[in-house]
Amino acid sequence: MKFKTIIEPFKIKVVEPIKFTTEQEREEILKKAGYNVFNIPAEDVIIDLLTDSGTNAMSSKQWAGIMDGDESYAGSKSFFRFESVVRKITGFKHIIPVHQGRAAEKILFSIVAGPGKYIPNNTHFDTTRANIEFVGGNAVDLPIPEGIQPDLWHPFKGNMDVERLENFIKEKGPENIPLVMLTVTNNSNGGQPVSMQNIREVREVCDKYGIPLFLDACRFAENAYFIKKREKGYENKTIFEIAREMFSYADGCTMSAKKDAFANIG
DSSP states (O other), rough: OOOOOOSSSOOOOOOOOOOOOOOOHHHHHHHHHTTTTGGGGGGGSSSOOOOOOTOOOOOOHHHHHHHOOOSSSSSSHHHHHHHHHHHHHHHOOOOOOOOSSSHHHHHHHHHOOOTTOEEEESSOOHHHHHHHHTTEEEEEEEGGGGOTTTTTOOOTOOOHHHHHHHHHHHHGGGGOOOOOOEEBBGGTTTSBOOOHHHHHHHHHHHHHTOEEEEOOOOOOHHHHHHHHSSTTTTSOOOOOHHHHHHHHSEEEEEEOSTTTTTTSOO
């Protein structure tokens, strides 16, 4: 009988001690925080499931890159390297670096959203919704019906309901919808993937009414992987090829580089 095991193809080189608390101490910490987990100091949390941002172990080359980085006030070689890689993956010409994905959302929606404006999405991430509503806009979720049924199997439960999108555009008027957004993968809906067919169909509706399409691309690589594994015709394509096609249907994107990019900051 053959024995097969799968091990992680990497070595962890950095260890950080974790502070352990007793049950009684945790009860006191919760009471002191008013039972609001956001008020609890991070050092008092043994297992932190609040976010997937910045939780990855960086590679030896990434750590070395920090030492090799160029911190020049302008014209930094680190920026040009970053810019060239992002252009290669997305095909976009204009790249604006920000310190976090929510900052990108803040800039975007401060410009395009506002009172009387509607931003449809398959499902808005919480910071996306907050940045839209902060400027008086309306964040609208249009997931497919299968996407909100946990016990139902569907390969792409992150898809947007295209029929509802078109009806919504007709109801509110395209002049009141500055852009349509697709979150890939659909984080607030359980990290469910979006199919390439769905991205194309949403693009067609946007083109019909002259509305730009943006991606919330935090998990673009993971979404590309699901397309490769689950969507017919993509099984022999590379993740890079699939990602390029995904971005080719979009007019722009916002992204946190603390998820699929495996960086623990920025």
